[in-house]
Amino acid sequence: MQRPWDDWDHVLKVDPDKDLVDGETYADVVTCGTDAIEVGGTTGVTEEKMADVVEACAEYDVPLYVEPSNPANVVYRGGVDGYLVPAVLNAGDIAWLTGVQKEWVRIDDDIDWERTFTEGYIVLNPDSAAAKLTQSDCDLDPADVAAYAEVGERMLGQEIVYAEYSGTFGDPETVAAAADALADATLFYGGGIHDYESANTMADHADTVVVGDLVHDEGVDAVAETVEGAKDATAATISE
Ligand SMILES: CC(C)=CCC/C(C)=C/CC/C(C)=C/CC/C(C)=C/COP(=O)(O)OP(=O)(O)O
Ligand SMILES: O=P(O)(O)OC[C@@H](O)CO
Numbered sequence: 001m002q003r004p005w006d007d008w009d010h011v012l013k014v015d016p017d018k019d020l021v022d023g024e025t026y027a028d029v030v031t032c033g034t035d036a037i038e039v040g041g042t043t044g045v046t047e048e049k050m051a052d053v054v055e056a057c058a059e060y061d062v063p064l065y066v067e068p069s070n071p072a073n074v075v076y077r078g079g080v081d082g083y084l085v086p087a088v089l090n091a092g093d094i095a096w097l098t099g100v101q102k103e104w105v106r107i108d109d110d111i112d113w114e115r116t117f118t119e120g121y122i123v124l125n126p127d128s129a130a131a132k133l134t135q136s137d138c139d140l141d142p143a144d145v146a147a148y149a150e151v152g153e154r155m156l157g158q159e160i161v162y163a164e165y166s167g168t169f170g171d172p173e174t175v176a177a178a179a180d181a182l183a184d185a186t187l188f189y190g191g192g193i194h195d196y197e198s199a200n201t202m203a204d205h206a207d208t209v210v211v212g213d214l215v216h217d218e219g220v221d222a223v224a225e226t227v228e229g230a231k232d233a234t235a236a237t238i239s240e
């Protein structure tokens with residue numbers, strides 16, 4: 001079945017709790033060449049901040065997805081193409097595997113299931129906000145990560161498995177192991193991508209690379225370089 005993310009080589013994740021660089025607008029951000037925008041962050045995201053960013057990004061012809069970090073920042077607005085809801089496969093506090101999702105489904109009567117998908121996260125940077133919040137076990141070797149990826153796809157039916165190194169560049173060998181373990185699921189990689197080379201390296205293994213802080217720290221020109229790196233890796237794979 002065709003899925004929205006099948007053609008995404010590059011995703012730009014915009015954090016509603018962070019500013020853009022001076023002189024840049026959300027119009028610049030959305031049109032930087034990325035295949036899709038995800039809006040989300042672990043800490044400091046309120047419904048109001050989420051709604052403001054979603055509204056600012058909604059009027060362009062680039063797929064726009066809300067990635068909530070808790071039930072309070074799911075916003076329903078015209079222009080949103082869908083919802084990517086995390087479930088943390090290696091969470092130490094297992095509330096982050098299905099508990100918060102259960103609570104969300106219990107209290108939210110507006111869930112649009114046709115456009116709601118899940119991401120099976122494997123959180124791998126112990127210093128990230130996401131790891132601390134979910135008490136994720138990040139002490140994993142490539143075989144462990146590969147096994148989590150396989151559990152995510154085969155046992156839990158995840159169509160997206162997300163190797164998440166938020167804030168730091170991850171281990172390509174580990175990402176390659178996760179990629180090898182998946183049959184049809186799409187592998188997202190995120191963390192520390194900051195230039196052509198880092199994007200190109202991870203896009204060699206992952207189906208989709210996610211760039212986050214770079215847009216807030218350096219701006220759209222730097223992000224555009226990462227788009228190029230990701231696209232070149234995909235083109236090289238196709239021509240092999
Ligand atoms: C039930 C609903 C609607 C949501 C639950 C979603 C879950 C399980 C969240 C757990 C944490 C998580 C995986 C968040 C996803 C987004 C993410 C990792 C953003 C990046 O965050 P960081 O870069 O670590 O932190 P900052 O936002 O502070 O930069
Ligand atoms: O901010 P960075 O380190 O680019 O990470 C991207 C993304 O995976 C965060 O969820």
Ligand SMILES: [Mg+2]
Pocket residue numbers: 015041166167212213
């Ligand atoms: Mg971040």
